[in-house]
Amino acid sequence: MVNKITLNDIAKKAGVSSQTVSRVINNLPDVSRATRKRVQQIIDEMGYQPNAIARSLSTQRTWMMGVVIGSLDRYGPSRIFVELNKNAYLQGYRLLPYFTYGEDTLEIAKYVQELLTHRPDGIIWAVMERAGHDEVIQESFDGIDIPIVTMEACMPNVPKPVFMDQVKTSDGLTTHLIEQGYSNIGIITGEMRPTVRGRLRIEGWENALRRAGLPYSTLQRAHGDWTAIGGEHAMSQLMEQYPSLDAVFACNDQMALGVLSYAYRHNIHVPSQLGVVGMDDISEAICFNPPLTTARLPFEAFAEQTVQTLARMIDAHVAEEDYIVPDTLMLYPKIIIRESSMRKSVDT
Amino acid sequence: MVNKITLNDIAKKAGVSSQTVSRVINNLPDVSRATRKRVQQIIDEMGYQPNAIARSLSTQRTWMMGVVIGSLDRYGPSRIFVELNKNAYLQGYRLLPYFTYGEDTLEIAKYVQELLTHRPDGIIWAVMERAGHDEVIQESFDGIDIPIVTMEACMPNVPKPVFMDQVKTSDGLTTHLIEQGYSNIGIITGEMRPTVRGRLRIEGWENALRRAGLPYSTLQRAHGDWTAIGGEHAMSQLMEQYPSLDAVFACNDQMALGVLSYAYRHNIHVPSQLGVVGMDDISEAICFNPPLTTARLPFEAFAEQTVQTLARMIDAHVAEEDYIVPDTLMLYPKIIIRESSMRKSVDT
DNA sequence: CTGAAAGCGCTTACAG
DNA sequence: CTGAAAGCGCTTACAG
Numbered sequence: 001m002v003n004k005i006t007l008n009d010i011a012k013k014a015g016v017s018s019q020t021v022s023r024v025i026n027n028l029p030d031v032s033r034a035t036r037k038r039v040q041q042i043i044d045e046m047g048y049q050p051n052a053i054a055r056s057l058s059t060q061r062t063w064m065m066g067v068v069i070g071s072l073d074r075y076g077p078s079r080i081f082v083e084l085n086k087n088a089y090l091q092g093y094r095l096l097p098y099f100t101y102g103e104d105t106l107e108i109a110k111y112v113q114e115l116l117t118h119r120p121d122g123i124i125w126a127v128m129e130r131a132g133h134d135e136v137i138q139e140s141f142d143g144i145d146i147p148i149v150t151m152e153a154c155m156p157n158v159p160k161p162v163f164m165d166q167v168k169t170s171d172g173l174t175t176h177l178i179e180q181g182y183s184n185i186g187i188i189t190g191e192m193r194p195t196v197r198g199r200l201r202i203e204g205w206e207n208a209l210r211r212a213g214l215p216y217s218t219l220q221r222a223h224g225d226w227t228a229i230g231g232e233h234a235m236s237q238l239m240e241q242y243p244s245l246d247a248v249f250a251c252n253d254q255m256a257l258g259v260l261s262y263a264y265r266h267n268i269h270v271p272s273q274l275g276v277v278g279m280d281d282i283s284e285a286i287c288f289n290p291p292l293t294t295a296r297l298p299f300e301a302f303a304e305q306t307v308q309t310l311a312r313m314i315d316a317h318v319a320e321e322d323y324i325v326p327d328t329l330m331l332y333p334k335i336i337i338r339e340s341s342m343r344k345s346v347d348t
Numbered sequence: 349m350v351n352k353i354t355l356n357d358i359a360k361k362a363g364v365s366s367q368t369v370s371r372v373i374n375n376l377p378d379v380s381r382a383t384r385k386r387v388q389q390i391i392d393e394m395g396y397q398p399n400a401i402a403r404s405l406s407t408q409r410t411w412m413m414g415v416v417i418g419s420l421d422r423y424g425p426s427r428i429f430v431e432l433n434k435n436a437y438l439q440g441y442r443l444l445p446y447f448t449y450g451e452d453t454l455e456i457a458k459y460v461q462e463l464l465t466h467r468p469d470g471i472i473w474a475v476m477e478r479a480g481h482d483e484v485i486q487e488s489f490d491g492i493d494i495p496i497v498t499m500e501a502c503m504p505n506v507p508k509p510v511f512m513d514q515v516k517t518s519d520g521l522t523t524h525l526i527e528q529g530y531s532n533i534g535i536i537t538g539e540m541r542p543t544v545r546g547r548l549r550i551e552g553w554e555n556a557l558r559r560a561g562l563p564y565s566t567l568q569r570a571h572g573d574w575t576a577i578g579g580e581h582a583m584s585q586l587m588e589q590y591p592s593l594d595a596v597f598a599c600n601d602q603m604a605l606g607v608l609s610y611a612y613r614h615n616i617h618v619p620s621q622l623g624v625v626g627m628d629d630i631s632e633a634i635c636f637n638p639p640l641t642t643a644r645l646p647f648e649a650f651a652e653q654t655v656q657t658l659a660r661m662i663d664a665h666v667a668e669e670d671y672i673v674p675d676t677l678m679l680y681p682k683i684i685i686r687e688s689s690m691r692k693s694v695d696t
Numbered sequence: 697c698t699g700a701a702a703g704c705g706c707t708t709a710c711a712g
Numbered sequence: 713c714t715g716a717a718a719g720c721g722c723t724t725a726c727a728g
Contacts, residue, residue, distance in 0.1 A: 004493070006720095006721055006722085007721065007722060007723095008721080008722095016698075016699085017698065017699045017700075018699090018721090018722080018723095019698080019699065019700090019722095019723075019724080020697090020698065020699075022722070022723065022724090023698090025722095026723085029697095030697055030698080031697070031698085032697060032698090035697080035698085049461065049464050049465055050465060050721090050722075051405075051465070051467060051720090051721055051722065052465040052466045052467065052722095053401055053404050053405050053410065053466070053467055053720090053721080053722085054405055054704090054720070054721035054722035054723090055721080055722055055723075056401050056704090056722090057399075057401050057402055057405050057703095057704045057705065057706085057720090057721080057722070057723095058703075058704050058721080058722045058723045058724085059704085059722085059723065059724095060704070062401065072426070072430050073427075073430065078420070078426055082420050082421065082447065085445065085447050086447075086449070094444070094466075095445060096442070096444075097433065097443060097445060099430065099433050099434075101434070113397065116397050117397055117398060117399070117400040118400045118401070118442075119399060119400065119401055145352070227631045227632075228631060228632045228634065228635035229631070229634055229635060231635075232635055254631070254632055257632055257635050257636075258635050260635075260637065261635035261636075261637060261639075264637045283575045283576060283577070283602070284575075284576040284602055284605055284632065286576065286577055287576035287577060287579075287580055287605050287606050287608075287609035288605075288609075289608065289609060289612045289637045291609075354704095354705055354706085355705065355706060356705080356706095364714080364715085365714065365715045365716080366705090366706080366707095366715090367706095367707075367708080367714080367715065367716090368713090368714065368715075370706070370707065370708090371714090373706095374707085377713095378713055378714075379713070379714085380713060380714090383713080383714085398705090398706075399704090399705055399706065400706095401704090401705080401706085402704070402705035402706035402707090402720090403705080403706055403707075404706090404720090405704090405705080405706070405707095405719095405720045405721065405722085406705080406706045406707045406708085406719075406720050407706085407707065407708095407720085408720070697728105698727105698728085699726105699727090699728085700726095700727090700728105701724100701725100701726095701727105702723105702724090702725095702726105703722105703723085703724085704721105704722090704723085704724105705720105706719105706720090707718105707719085707720085708717100708718090708719085708720105709717100709718095709719105710715105710716095710717095710718105711714105711715090711716090711717105712713105712714085712715085712716105
């Protein structure tokens with residue numbers, strides 16, 4: 001391991017007991033100014049680094065938050081991860097990341113077991129893969145006396161501090177398309193069997209169309225794989241299934257780019273002949289051809305609220321107090337209107 | 349903390365000593381089949397989870413690799429991080445991530461100190477921010493007896509297991525543009541004061557142009573901020589500085605998208621009037637309008653080699669053997685030719 | 697203001 | 713095949 005120097009080495013060198021050194025390191029009272037200064041000097045000289053492992057074992061506290069998260073190749077999850085890290089740091093915690101690949105539930109359960117081995121002070125569950133995991137995972141946490149919050153899936157007895165309203169967002173984007181005069185609006189989802197989040201997006205799209213008295217058959221639905229090329233294929237399928245299509249809501253910006261690519265190759269003009277909206281507002285979206293209408297999700301606030309809630313739960317847990325789960329914070333994405341859906345202003 | 353159940357609890361319940369339980373857990377020999385079975389049963393029943401903290405303290409081994417990395421909002425670093433995690437896992441390690449934001453060297457030095465506190469078995473240095481850190485950081489590691497590898501910056505006495513040849517790549521992309529008949533080729537870099545990596549890219553661009561007897565003045569250079577919109581601005585600046593421009597090498601695909609966006613808005617046809625190449629081959633690049641010529645970097649191999657080398661170094665360190673640093677593995681990106689630079693085939 | 701001692705939950709020679 | 717005991721490097725009542 002690293003530095004061979006221990007508390008005791010410092011203590012000997014300074015001619016004091018080790019707990020005096022401990023007091024200096026942790027800035028506790030009950031050390032004379034003179035002693036404190038002398039000890040500090042020796043610490044600096046020798047380049048002593050306290051051992052967090054030993055401290056954790058002794059204090060029963062690791063200051064680690066385990067985070068289980070998947071699909072890091074995608075925009076949302078990777079933004080979330082970065083923001084979680086930033087906020088955990090601000091609260092004095094480090095992250096112990098456990099990335100899931102694929103959907104092998106059993107694998108994930110084992111993975112979680114391994115994570116628990118490191119005794120994180122709390123756990124953030126950010127896997128948004130299709131449900132079905134939930135029960136198996138829940139089992140892993142059963143009887144485990146450790147605070148846990150979820151960002152995506154809903155689990156019994158597990159607080160979900162923030163909720164990004166997917167339904168309202170898709171509803172808003174779809175409604176915007178309707179207002180622009182489009183009436184045969186398709187949707188491109190991420191997976192064939194959508195995640196919970198995916199289903200909510202479909203719901204919002206349906207709601208808007210139903211309210212407007214417009215069609216929303218399954219023929220108006222296709223699925224990609226969250227990539228641009230996947231979006232392009234889905235678009236091609238959509239045009240076959242539902243030739244009267246005049247607008248598309250793609251569930252992320254990459255797939256929307258695929259739709260734009262399809263339109264370009266088939267000489268379909270966007271937005272006059274086809275309206276396109278995406279989701280995420282990735283930084284590239286503004287430079288698409290044409291610039292893309294989309295919705296920006298408040299990932300910063302999402303992560304902040306999650307981490308803060310978990311930190312409170314940990315505090316309460318340590319103090320052996322009861323924790324009152326706060327109301328779920330509702331967050332709403334911001335719709336960003338750009339050229340890809342602005343038929344009205346183009347027409348006039 | 350988690351599970352209150354300890355080795356001792358199991359031992360008592362099984363009526364054996366704690367080290368017998370330890371033997372069972374770690375699959376060590378010298379336990380009778382009967383005892384092993386009985387102990388294992390009790391472990392399963394009680395849902396016992398060994399405590400990795402205690403084990404680490406005792407064995408002086410954490411099975412953690414600290415990784416210091418920045419710019420996770422960008423494609424390269426985030427790909428690298430994910431691949432590092434995957435490979436570390438395969439080698440039996442977990443990652444302890446330390447993300448840097450911005451370039452405050454002092455901040456980073458403190459950060460590194462904190463990381464060392466957790467006694468990782470080894471460290472991966474993947475910060476690619478501008479040099480200048482190096483000395484300060486090097487100091488943090490001085491006298492620290494712990495294996496470390498670097499992926500980007502060069503530090504004395506720190507092995508750099510892999511090297512992605514930036515010069516050859518830019519050279520190759522630029523040469524491709526020349527072969528397609530472009531002769532006034534600009535470059536858009538990421539920063540005003542490029543990183544080491546950035547400078548190598550400029551070098552490759554210059555090499556190709558020099559060899560071909562073509563101009564490569566500083567007027568042909570502009571910088572963005574790695575984003576699409578930044579690339580668009582840079583392109584606009586480039587057109588002012590150097591009006592005869594007929595091709596651009598953007599140092600990443602996002603900035604190349606900005607160039608395409610500029611071309612679109614100014615009715616410049618790509619590739620007949622302007623050739624565009626990027627770098628990275630992000631999954632969207634194939635759906636750009638037109639599809640983008642770019643270079644794909646072998647991130648998997650990059651991460652794999654890095655992690656494996658570090659693992660070997662750790663092995664040697666634990667065994668107190670000398671470690672012979674292997675030759676640096678050279679990796680070459682693959683150039684992907686698409687429509688954005690194919691003037692020849694368009695002309696004919 | 698300071699220190700002796702026990703404890704956190706494991707592993708590891710060593711002895712039997 | 714099994715166990716008593718010391719040790720990893722800290723913290724924490726407790727006593728002085």
